[in-house]
Amino acid sequence: MTTLPHREAAPVANIPIRRTSTSHQLYEQLRERIIALELPPALQLSRNELAEAYGVSQTPVRDALQMLEKEGLVVVYPQSKTEVTRIDLRHARETQFLRMSLELEVVRTLSTEPAHPAIDQAARLVQLQETAVNIDEDLERFALLDRQFHRLMFEAAGVPDLWSLIQSRSGHIDRLRKLNLMDPGKAATILAAHREIVTHLQAQELSSAQEAVRRHLSGTLAKVDEIQRAHPQFF
Incomplete structure (x- = not known):
């Protein structure tokens, strides 16, 4: 039987604790493990095993799997099995298109307020990312800080x-980014992009800030062929 332990993310910022249902908590934990590639494509998930591992009844397990299926991260075969899906590149590209469109407008809004406290907060998150990757060698924490950087904006x-909307359909592109993050030098590229975005926002350089966002968000899909060749089992 596969053990599915509870995973606790390292504290990074002051994030309010949300009171959610058992089903939603289970959904979030399973989703996190799928995106982290701990639960890889084609893996079969047993309701009985999940219920036993998490100490819950089968009802929240069923509900959590249904939520994951709506996001396209698992496929549920009635009276048969539940299987983690492979990365859907069409879905990843659509989500990337949505995110790019929205984030360019977010940058436009922030560029009009160079003294906005969030810009300084973003700079601090970049410093924490640098520590995570260069000192702690913790890519999981680095990825968490990356999400916090963009959510903050x-x-x-x-x-x-709108950030919640992007996240609700980001499972495929996030798994692709996870594979890309494993490549040597990728973390350094992300750090450089984040620094550049912050610098241009502080200087109210809209076009430069937007161009930095375009390059940053396009990086993973630009290397999708290389990622597929290196990790064919995920596609």
């Missing part, structure tokens, strides 16, 4: 629900 622009 959406929140500062007053559109946090």
Whole structure:
């Protein structure tokens, strides 16, 4: 039987604790493990094993799997099995298109307020990322800080629900990014991009900030052929 332990993310920022249902908590934990590639494509998930491993009844397990299926991260075969899906490149490209469009407008909004406290907060997150990758060699923490960097900008622009929208359909592109992050030098490229975005926002250089965002968000899909050749089992 595969053991599915509870995973606790290292504290990074002051994030309010959300009270959610058992089903949603289970969904979030399973989703995190799928995106982290701990639960790889084609892996079969047993309701009985999941219920026993997490100490819950089968009802929240069923509900969590249904939520994951709506996002396209698992496929549920009634009365048969549940299987983790392979990375869907079409879905990844669509999500990337959506995110690019929205984040360029977020940067436009923030570039009009060079003294916005969120810009300084973003700079601090970049420093934490640098520590995570260069000192702690912790890519998982680095990836978490990356998400916080971008979420912070959406929140500062007053559109946090749009970040939630992106995240609700980001499972395929996030798995692709996870594979890309394993490549030597990728973390350093992300750090450089984040520094560049912050610098241009502080200077109110809109076109330069937007160009930095375009290059940054396009990096993974630009290397999709290389990623597929290196990790064919995920596609």
